[in-house]
Amino acid sequence: MNFDLTGEQKDIIKAAREFAEKEFPQLSQECDREERSPRHLWEKACSLGFVGVFIPETYGGAGLGYLEHCLINEEFWRVDPGIAHFILAGTFGSELILLFGTEEQKRKWVPPLVKANAITGAAITEPDAGSDVSSVRTTAVLEGNEYVINGTKTFITGGTIANFLQVLCVTDPHAESPHDRFSVITVETDRKGFEATKLKYKLGLRASDTAEISFSDVRVPKENLIGTAGRGFQQFMVFFDHTRLHVCAEAVGLAQGALEQAIEHVRKRQQFRKPLASFQVTQFKIAEMATRIEAGRNLYQKAAWLLDQGRVESHLIAMAKWFTGETAVRVAEEALQLHGGYGFIGDYNIERFYRDSKIVEIYEGTKEIEKMIIARALLGRL
Amino acid sequence: MDFELTNRQKQIRLAAREFAEGELVPLGKDCEAKGEYPREIIKKAAQLGFVGVYIKKEYGGLGLGSLEHSIILEEFWRAEPGLGQIFSQTTFGAQELLLFGSEEQKKKYLSPLVKGDWVMGFAITEPEAGSDAASAVSRAEIVGDEYVINGNKVMISNGTEAKFLLVYCLTHPEETSKSRRHSILLVETDRPGYKADRIHGKMGLHASDTANVYFNNVRVPKENLVGEERNGFIQLMRFLDYSRLMIAGDGVGLAQGAMEQAIDYVKKRKQFGRTIASFQVTQFKIAEMATLIETARSLTYKACWNVDRGNVDSQLSAMAKWWACQVAVRVVDEALQLHGGYGYLDDYPIERFYRAAKLLEIYEGTKEIQKMAIGRRILGMT
16 A cells, blocks of 8 residues: 655646646636636646646647546645636546547547647536436437537536537437437537537636537538447446546545635634634534545545556445535535635635535536445445 | 555455454354453464554564554454454553563563463543543552552453553652653552452443453552653553554444445345335435445555554544544444334344444544544644
8 A cells, every 4th residue: 555646746736736826816706707717827737737637648648647637636626616627627528539539539639638729528418418318319310421410418518618529419319228329429619500608607616618509400520429339328427437536636626725715714813802713613623624625535546546547446436526525515615604704705715615616516427426326336236 | 656455454354354254243242242251262363363463573463554453453343343342452552562662561561462361451541531631640659669559540441351551640740731740650450459340331342341440559660661751641642643543443344344234234125115225315325324434444544554654643543533433433323224123123233333333432532532633733723
């Protein structure tokens, strides 16, 4: 066993922390209020090598693991979840190409993501297909050498800013098993018939773009199929085993940031002629928050380390996702509580962190879905 | 990083599990019902190398670490907490001798423990000094070349079975600092003036020996001082950094055992025409239990691993102890709940596990003391 990060991993953390602390704070409030994505920071993060570190060197990345990708996520989220999400979601969906794409597809689609020449995304969710992924209805019909796509997707990260998206479509509606009816198709967003509408007034992560998108007879060449036709559902399940990990890191980073804000506040704030920190109830709250964060971090790092060893343990990843997500929400809540009335006012960052936190229990598999996965591993299929 | 146990650690786990299932499980119910202390099982375990594995080779042990010791206890507690406790206390205090004892003390007192010939204990708690150990008043006065001890200690593990005890005594009441008033003395239990009354009526863990002990002009030679005079409190705190990890391992084991019993039960038990495992609420309970156990185990191993390489981190030890023991209490509660009315009867072991669990949140530092340690350290209040 060895619970220590390597020297390289520690350097990555330090660099990511420095970058985030230097660049994010002055834009945090404005990007949140104006729902604006600071594009120049994404470019800068790309140029400094923070984006897509898990991408192999052949395709322009650093050839590191998901663990390193997670460490960067954690540090960025610690400083500002919204901006962090915008910057690091730029490669979201590239995992599908790396896992299932052809050599040609990888060479074509992946390198621009690292060089700040393109943003991608993954389009799965529909108005009536959330956790129940196999209810997706967007269709892709093969006509000659092209797929013709029709349908609507919602809650799509980067929908209005992405250059291309990996879209889950029904291609084999008559396949016997409902899980064998789907394919993943890459769609360039400048294709005719593609439309994206920004979803405004989200609870949190307002610096990050979320959109409803529609496909009206959008034609893409057959070569845009990622992986195997009819295996789209299964490919996405494998995809989630990877992407859930960085959500764990997001959650831990957010919780860590919230904890640190709480610590700073309780040391300064005086009530009853002494700092809040000197009250035992405050000390206990801080102890509980810190312990949960430590447990959550340890768990996701274990799951990410195993994945990087080629061992995908879906139930462990689901455990980490549920536990860290809940940790983020609880810690942010307690951290806001310790700020009292000031926590409710936008002057302090904690109000934003509180709003930002809730999504980590929802996206990439709600906590309810995670628990279903864990239970299945322990009880068998029921 | 490397989250895997070594092959040797895996073998130790396997061997401990086999021993626990083969030797401890058959005795568990009976020993609990009769309050019987099965001395011969210690000898048997010792012959197989399960006792005091962390004791250095030159003193008869295997020279392994806290991690291996914790893994063994985890397996024993998973199978039968009541007998697991016997092994938690067999060498309890030996770490103090390893850390602070003289060469002669280590040579003389440690190897009989490893052979299973002797058991020991560490007498700290008094009627008016529980969490507040620095208020202990059992007095040791120097008279010539001897210490003369007077006082009484309560709730002492192995008080009636131990060959010798380490006793936390007030030697320097005149010191202004409360943490400079005590010293630790080694007291052989066959000295005149020593008396022990075994406590009956504990809620759980009936097989293990817990006693009130009395010192009435007990004389021990000056050489029985362990470490330095006035340094007892500090030495005790150092000891707790180790012993707390062992308790964390106990908690993980108890929780694991309780969950496995719950899984077995819910797969078999039918209500409303189907197994209760097929109800989603059951699945979610199991998922939550398993995740909490995973976080507790990971945290415990991390803390052990750090201690074993000389990186004693009191905060991490306290986190592991509090978290793992809380997990044990919560998991066993939910596991009993899933057994319904049957869980309340002694037909199933879960009732015994439930009664055993609560102590974990109390001894070796209550959870409140752990949180105080963590919170004050983080907030810089110490």
